[in-house]
Amino acid sequence: MSIADSITLPSKKYKQRATIFSVSAVVISLTCIYMGFNPISFFTEFHYVRDLLGEMFPPNYHVITDDSSIPFSILQTLSMAFLGTLYGGAIAVVIAFLAALNTMPYRIIRVLSSITLSLLRVVPNLVVILIFVIAVGPGAFAGMLTLVISTIGTFGKLFREIIENCESPPGEAIYSVGASRVQVIKFSIIPQILPSLIANFLYAFDVNIRTAIGLGIFGGGGIGFALQMAKSVMHFKDVTALISLIIVLVFLVEKISDYLRRKILGEGKLK
Amino acid sequence: MFKGYNLKRYRKYVLPLVILILVTEGASIVCKADFTSLEQGLLKGVSFIGFMFPPDWSAFGEMVQPAFQSIVIAFLGTVFGTLLAIVFALFAASNITNKWVRNITRFFIGLERSLPEIIIVLLLIAAFGLGPMAGILTLTLGCIGMIGKLLADVIEELDPVMMESMASVGANKLQVIIFGVLPQIMPNLISYTLFRFEINIRLSVILGAVGAGGIGYELDYSFGMLQYHRAFTALLVIIAMIFGTEHLSQRLRNKIKMEGALK
Numbered sequence: 001m002s003i004a005d006s007i008t009l010p011s012k013k014y015k016q017r018a019t020i021f022s023v024s025a026v027v028i029s030l031t032c033i034y035m036g037f038n039p040i041s042f043f044t045e046f047h048y049v050r051d052l053l054g055e056m057f058p059p060n061y062h063v064i065t066d067d068s069s070i071p072f073s074i075l076q077t078l079s080m081a082f083l084g085t086l087y088g089g090a091i092a093v094v095i096a097f098l099a100a101l102n103t104m105p106y107r108i109i110r111v112l113s114s115i116t117l118s119l120l121r122v123v124p125n126l127v128v129i130l131i132f133v134i135a136v137g138p139g140a141f142a143g144m145l146t147l148v149i150s151t152i153g154t155f156g157k158l159f160r161e162i163i164e165n166c167e168s169p170p171g172e173a174i175y176s177v178g179a180s181r182v183q184v185i186k187f188s189i190i191p192q193i194l195p196s197l198i199a200n201f202l203y204a205f206d207v208n209i210r211t212a213i214g215l216g217i218f219g220g221g222g223i224g225f226a227l228q229m230a231k232s233v234m235h236f237k238d239v240t241a242l243i244s245l246i247i248v249l250v251f252l253v254e255k256i257s258d259y260l261r262r263k264i265l266g267e268g269k270l271k
Numbered sequence: 272m273f274k275g276y277n278l279k280r281y282r283k284y285v286l287p288l289v290i291l292i293l294v295t296e297g298a299s300i301v302c303k304a305d306f307t308s309l310e311q312g313l314l315k316g317v318s319f320i321g322f323m324f325p326p327d328w329s330a331f332g333e334m335v336q337p338a339f340q341s342i343v344i345a346f347l348g349t350v351f352g353t354l355l356a357i358v359f360a361l362f363a364a365s366n367i368t369n370k371w372v373r374n375i376t377r378f379f380i381g382l383e384r385s386l387p388e389i390i391i392v393l394l395l396i397a398a399f400g401l402g403p404m405a406g407i408l409t410l411t412l413g414c415i416g417m418i419g420k421l422l423a424d425v426i427e428e429l430d431p432v433m434m435e436s437m438a439s440v441g442a443n444k445l446q447v448i449i450f451g452v453l454p455q456i457m458p459n460l461i462s463y464t465l466f467r468f469e470i471n472i473r474l475s476v477i478l479g480a481v482g483a484g485g486i487g488y489e490l491d492y493s494f495g496m497l498q499y500h501r502a503f504t505a506l507l508v509i510i511a512m513i514f515g516t517e518h519l520s521q522r523l524r525n526k527i528k529m530e531g532a533l534k
Binding site: 028031032034035036037039041042045048049051052072075076078079080082083086122123124125126127130131132134135136137139140141143144145210211213214217218221224227228231236239243246247250251254 | 294295297298299301302303304308309311312313315316319320340343344346347350351381382385386387388389390393394397398399402403404407408473476477480481487490491494506509510513514517
């Protein structure tokens with residue numbers, strides 16, 4: 001390839017940009033027409049939002065103190081997220097060890113566990129919660145089981161990559177002086193992955209709190225369920241109070257999780 | 272004989288372990304989680320999944336349009352969200368705007384991020400009624416929250432030398448942004464957008480079930496009508512959709528990464 005081919009003339013560049021721009025404009029407007037979605041209608045119909053906000057404010061904070069089920073539902077959401085993270089994370093670690101190239105010598109088990117992980121990853125939470133609601137009945141237990149499944153799906157692949165990115169020399173060194181495969185895992189791999197594993201557990205808890213709130217709406221119990229109830233009987237002032245509670249909850253959990261992760265991984269390694 | 276096993280040596284592990292067990296027990300009581308109900312539930316669940324087989328092959332034709340609608344909702348949400356996110360990111364970067372604007376914008380972005388999408392869509396449905404409008408707006412807001420924050424962090428870490436040199440030869444703020452900032456953040460922007468598109472595809476399924484239309488609605492409706500074979504068809508279509516977009520976006524992102532490394 002000569003140099004002349006690789007240079008794009010300014011006029012050509014503009015033409016390219018104009019083509020890309022116009023094609024994407026056409027595609028976007030066509031899809032907008034297809035969905036009957038008019039971005040401008042957001043502004044012309046903004047009075048609906050204003051009406052809703054008028055109904056939502058001021059928030060009725062009495063609902064938190066008067067209704068004794070609200071503090072319990074917060075506790076429920078927290079425990080759902082905690083158990084989902086703990087059990088899901090533990091199972092994810094086991095499957096990740098079975099799927100990682102440097103810990104599992106048998107190809108067939110590796111492939112099977114990889115397939116399990118990717119299958120769990122693509123099944124939407126919505127389906128899992130619908131099935132668990134039928135299986136164990138609506139409530140926090142169904143939500144917790146859904147979180148277990150979704151945690152395995154989301155973090156299994158990550159854990160596998162963490163295990164595969166381990167330094168191999170320490171393991172090889174102890175293997176060469178007669179350590180068994182299990183001993184290599186115990187003394188070489190686990191000490192290496194432990195900090196990032198714990199950090200990811202904290203991150204998973206952070207993610208699961210948000211998911212747990214969403215699952216409540218489909219019958220998973222917890223604060224999401226309370227919110228759905230308040231919304232379906234049109235008590236929008238209660239909804240605002242619950243939403244502010246949720247914001248505080250999510251914010252606190254995120255900050256605590258960030259702080260602990262920073263402490264475990266050391267400053268700067270977080271990213 | 273017990274010298275190696277005194278408590279002092281393991282105190283570091285014992286206390287956290289005891290706390291962990293206590294918290295787990297407490298959480299299990301709150302969630303009413305126990306193994307007997309899990310066992311019964313699993314049996315029920317497995318037999319229920321048995322009900323879903325085989326998928327209703329004739330319903331595939333009916334699923335194509337809702338699936339396409341879901342993809343379009345995710346697409347439009349990503350497009351509008353990304354465009355707005357660039358604006359928000361510029362307002363939220365300390366080297367572009369002043370301190371007050373930055374902090375206020377960051378506060379709003381943080382507020383959006385701490386609300387799960389499903390709650391936003393419930394509120395928007397209460398405002399705009401059922402339909403794709405609420406779904407698209409929710410995904411747009413979600414995009415602003417995630418991409419806005421990530422991009423703002425990228426912009427704040429840009430090398431100031433370039434922008435200063437442009438300003439010193441007389442470029443105004445807008446010119447600095449268009450010719451100095453945007454080209455630098457472009458690779459990050461594209462990879463975040465693709466990643467967000469993946470998330471939006473997943474979300475559009477869930478939002479559909481709440482009332483934004485699309486394949487999620489089909490799934491929820493089939494479950495509600497006890498048409499489990501049809502629900503299984505919808506599930507297969509959803510899995511294909513998510514799997515396809517994930518692979519596509521990963522491939523594109525890898526390509527961009529390679530091109531970025533070459534330059």
